[in-house]
Amino acid sequence: MRSLKKLKMKKVKNLLSSKEDVNKVRSSLEQKTAQAFVDFAKSRQKVQEMSHLKYLD
């Protein structure tokens, strides 16, 4: 990308330089969000069950 050549920042080469490093980041992010995402899935189901009960006139 042309804009990256003009970026006034240095390229970092020793960070996330192997598949293992990236895998660690992925696993860590998955772990941090796992419980919340399970809860969201459960609430989504509950929301659908309740929607026909909410009556607005």
Add this chain to the structure above:
Amino acid sequence: MPVFFAKEQHVLIQLESEDDWLSFYNSCEGYITLGDFRLIHNYLNQSAKTVVIEKGYVDADYRDTYFNFFSRKFAQYPSKTIRANFFTDKISSQMLFKLDRFQDEYIGFIVLRPNRVKSIGRTILDPKKLSFVSGHICVSEYPVHILGAELTATGFPYMSQDTDVTICAHAACWMIFRYFSQRYHRYAEKWPYEVSQLTRDVSTGRLVPSKGLTVYQITEMFSNFGFTPEIYIRGQHQDLFDKLLYMYVESGLPVVAGLTEHSHAITVIGHISDYTIPLPITPESSDVYLCGFIANDDNFLPYHSVRKNEPVPVGYWSQYKIEDIDTFIVPLYEKIHLSAEHVVKLSEAILTQETLGLNARSNLLKYEDIITRTFLTSSKSFKKKRRGDSVPFGIANVYCEIAMPKFIWVCELSTPELFKDGKIAGEILFDATANPHDIMAFLSIHYPDFLLLNNRDFLTNDPKRFSIHAVNTDAIIPYHCYVNNLSEV
């Protein structure tokens, strides 16, 4: 008495006294109920100095309900309406044919429907011309032609229910549909009767005359209009509910909010935030500054504020509180797959991650000190806006050059001190088309001294998916937060 051309089709009234307002009522007799007249009088008494009344106005929205419903009644209903145009200045009778000279003074218009019960029809009023309205609001522009003069009405569409074809939930949906059809060519205009027919679910009774709508029916109407809606219920998102509502409103997406206890629906169209409140304990998100939401409640006139806390502040405030809102339905564009709640958790996870987190990668900004503001926007608008901003180190051009989906989620990073001045220190961008379980949904991570780009086309953990850059600098170079979704009033 400054009433001009009283017997003509176009009447001009200078609103200088109570008698002039009474003349307005008399000029519109039969087309306005006494209750609605009082509502308009109380609302515009301070702002409006002239009203230009257009008798025999053909209003598409009323015509639609007239032909499909009112014309079938035994009693006669006129097919035409009255449109009342309000101005902040006194206009002389000689200027009646030159109203385009009064664009800066034009508040907007109210259509009055001869439906005998609830007379306020399609209404566009400029919130900037109303001294009691302040905050951040979704608005669009509507061309208006009066006696050949072209004016522009700016505001968020409003109409009251007619209690026959439309009830509060229809009115709330119509307002959103009208806003989107005006602002985006992708959406076709829908008139009130058409809106009532966007659901085919008759399990709770006939569609017209309507007695009410379920959240399911509203969602069906949204879907048939062309949205891919999401439903949120307070009980299911107890801690996040208000934050999620704020995030969608901050994204410029008006939502239909349900107040089940009151069997009522309103349209939330903006928010009121006080950025001068004492510095909050960080890390926090920008909804900590929230004082209330701005809503169109069809039982009142537009821009009613729904407060967060007691007491009721001075201004145009509703009897309702935010906690009364227990459901909301968001009109999402079809390519927005990632929901607000997922973005909240993904951002948190990234910002606290051991390798990519703020404390790991930035020497200038600590996670414990930040205020985040998260919203949706189109990548087109984001690039356009960022291009003109002074994002440091040439990052603005990188944003312009990287491939982005049509919509992106933006999580801006700031501090309470910077945020007060509308400045930020970085942001994380997310691909709004990503699957919620795709943990690599981010497009870029930008801290004051760090930039990571993530090529979304990579399927694997190949390190080439990342392009990482850093800079040694001893101070944060702040730049403007993104302001485009809402209009500041």
